[in-house]
Amino acid sequence: xxxxxxxxxxxxxxxxxxxxxxxxxxxxxxxxxxxxxxxxxxxxxxxxxxxxxxxxxxxxxxxxxxxxxxxxxxxxxxxxxxxxxxxxxxxxxxxxxxxxxxxxxxxxxxxxxxxxxxxxxxxxxxxxxxxxxxxxxxxxxxxxxxxxxxxxxxxxxxxxxxxxxxxxxxxxxxxxxxxxxxxxxxxxxxxxxxxxxxxxxxxxxxxxxxxxxxxxxxxxxxxxxxxxxxxxxxxxxxxxxxxxxxxxxxxxxxxxxxxxxxxxxxxxxxxxxxxxxxxxxxxxxxxxxxxxxxxxxxxxxxxxxxxxxxxxxxxxxxxxxxxxxxxxxxxxxxxxxxxxxxxxxxxxxxxxxxxxxxxxxxxxxxxxxxxxxxxxxxxxxxxxxxxxxxxxxxxxxxxxxxxxxxxxxxxxxxxxxxxxxxxxxxxxx
Numbered sequence: 001x002x003x004x005x006x007x008x009x010x011x012x013x014x015x016x017x018x019x020x021x022x023x024x025x026x027x028x029x030x031x032x033x034x035x036x037x038x039x040x041x042x043x044x045x046x047x048x049x050x051x052x053x054x055x056x057x058x059x060x061x062x063x064x065x066x067x068x069x070x071x072x073x074x075x076x077x078x079x080x081x082x083x084x085x086x087x088x089x090x091x092x093x094x095x096x097x098x099x100x101x102x103x104x105x106x107x108x109x110x111x112x113x114x115x116x117x118x119x120x121x122x123x124x125x126x127x128x129x130x131x132x133x134x135x136x137x138x139x140x141x142x143x144x145x146x147x148x149x150x151x152x153x154x155x156x157x158x159x160x161x162x163x164x165x166x167x168x169x170x171x172x173x174x175x176x177x178x179x180x181x182x183x184x185x186x187x188x189x190x191x192x193x194x195x196x197x198x199x200x201x202x203x204x205x206x207x208x209x210x211x212x213x214x215x216x217x218x219x220x221x222x223x224x225x226x227x228x229x230x231x232x233x234x235x236x237x238x239x240x241x242x243x244x245x246x247x248x249x250x251x252x253x254x255x256x257x258x259x260x261x262x263x264x265x266x267x268x269x270x271x272x273x274x275x276x277x278x279x280x281x282x283x284x285x286x287x288x289x290x291x292x293x294x295x296x297x298x299x300x301x302x303x304x305x306x307x308x309x310x311x312x313x314x315x316x317x318x319x320x321x322x323x324x325x326x327x328x329x330x331x332x333x334x335x336x337x338x339x340x341x342x343x344x345x346x347x348x349x350x351x352x353x354x355x356x357x358x359x360x361x362x363x364x365x366x367x368x369x370x371x372x373x374x375x376x377x378x379x380x381x382x383x384x385x386x387x388x389x390x391x392x393x394x395x396x397x398x399x400x401x402x403x404x405x406x407x408x409x410x411x412x413x414x415x416x417x418x419x420x421x422x423x424x425x426x427x428x429x
Contacts, residue, residue: 027118029247034123037242041130044235045137046073052228052290053141054426056336059220060416061145062426068149072137072156079160080129081107087165089128089173097176100169117245127242128168135164135191141336142199143206146413149421151406155396159198163392167194167385181367182381183357183374185254186243188298188350189385196343197386198393200326200334205397206407208333210414222282229286233262236293240300254300257308258293261300264312265292265319272320284320291319291341295349302353304362311352319345347382354378 050069054062076084086104095101104110107125116124136156143152170177171190184190209217219225240258244251269288270280295315296308303311322340326332334340354375357363366374400406407413412420419425 024115025118026115026120027246030118030245031120031123033247033251034119034127034242034245037238038123038127038130040235040238041127041134041242042073042235044232044239045069045130045134048228048231048235049134049137050228051224052232052286053144053336055221055223055225055228056141056219057144058217058416059426060418062220062418063422063424064149064417065140065144067422068140068152069137071149071153072140073133075153075157076133076136076160077129079157080125080132084132084160084165085110085125085128087161088132088168089125092169096174097179098170099166099175100173119245124245127245128172131187131191131239132160132164132168135187135195136160138191138195138338138342139199139202141338142334143202144335145417146206146209146335146407147202148405148408149417150404151400154400154404155202158396158400159393162396163198163389164190164194167388171381177381177384180377180380181374182377183302183353183367184298184350184381185301185353186240186297188294188346188353189381192294192297192342192346193350193382193385194389196339196341196346197389199338200332200343201390201393202397203332203334203339205394205401208331209335210410212333213327213331219283226282226286229289232293233289236262236297240297243301250301253304257303257305258296258300260305260308261296261312261315262289262292264309265289265295265315268292268313268316269320272317287323287337287341288316288320291315291345294342294345295319295352298346298350299353299356302357302364304356307352307356307362311349311356314348314352315345318348343386347386350382351375351378 046069050066053065053069057065083105085107086102087100090100090102090104092099092101110121110125112120112122114121136159168190169175171182171184172178211217236258237255241251241255244254266285266289269291270285273284274280292312292315296311299307299311319341322344323337326334326340354371357366357374358371359365368374368377397406408417408420
């Protein structure tokens with residue numbers, strides 16, 4: 001049943017995934033590639049995102065960020081086994097447009113013999129688990145340096161359950177956005193818009209860090225941040241090219257356009273800073289790279305190299321402008337710029353799929369008719385995901401605040417979360 005549903009969904013969406021052409025027959029090359037891609041995506045969170053975020057905060061909070069990334073990884077892995085995978089990729093019967101159901105709770109039926117297309121279902125389930133891990137981990141950047149560890153755990157668990165799992169099902173599990181023909185190859189709305197909007201809501205609900213925006217809060221270790229950024233760049237090949245679920249030309253093109261999008265985003269951000277300030281910053285070039293990666297993600301399986309270049313340039317410019325606006329004009333303390341980089345980038349990339357997937361521009365064509373209709377579907381996907389994530393995130397944060405409190409006390413925030421919450425220091429110098 002699982003394989004037949006995947007075949008039906010792929011055909012419905014006209015996805016360029018020939019993995020389903022031979023559904024039910026194990027392909028060793030596809031399996032080997034997806035095993036590799038799975039490891040690469042986990043590498044993005046641990047150590048990539050952990051180091052990237054860890055270097056961006058102040059030294060007194062570095063361990064708290066690393067701990068949050070590790071804890072989210074462990075907790076989400078268990079929850080994905082217990083019910084997350086079933087909710088995202090199971091069969092919900094009458095609930096199917098909205099939720100995947102309960103038939104695969106505890107990985108029921110996911111054994112050595114089960115296949116998802118041409119790969120073992122164990123590998124497919126693990127690959128999707130790594131996406132479920134990194135999405136709530138991205139949100140950490142929105143409330144860094146001020147949320148209680150216990151509150152972070154509760155929020156991440158509930159958010160995974162009520163926000164990520166349903167949206168994942170809507171888009172990739174045969175839900176209502178899949179039926180509309182939404183084109184989101186590797187997580188423009190499922191991952192980036194979803195997490196970015198939640199991070200913005202968290203920043204607003206918790207309020208600013210003490211001293212923001214009057215006191216400069218510079219990254220304490222850019223060497224660590226660049227190291228993490230490099231790991232993200234490499235790991236993202238698993239994120240996007242792995243989403244082909246096959247070792248074929250689609251995976252190859254996804255890898256190529258992913259790299260080009262990242263490079264164009266980095267160079268565009270660097271150029272803007274250079275023109276504005278007369279110097280190019282290290283922080284700017286790595287942030288532009290991440291913006292390029294997030295923006296090309298939904299388009300990576302659908303566009304060609306020149307489309308990727310255009311999307312990367314848009315990513316660098318739009319995300320730079322959004323970062324400046326959120327921090328300097330609105331004065332919202334989204335600590336590590338999750339919303340302007342991931343939500344704005346993911347939304348821009350999702351919408352631009354409706355342009356650059358055109359065959360005449362080197363893409364694979366549209367799912368929902370012509371360009372105008374596809375653009376409409378892409379906008380619906382962005383808007384509904386943003387509304388769902390924003391509303392549920394707000395309710396969850398308010399509930400947790402009433403029950404256990406969200407924010408650390410003033411003394412802990414001033415002294416640092418490393419000592420205050422974990423009785424450890426990142427550096428003993």
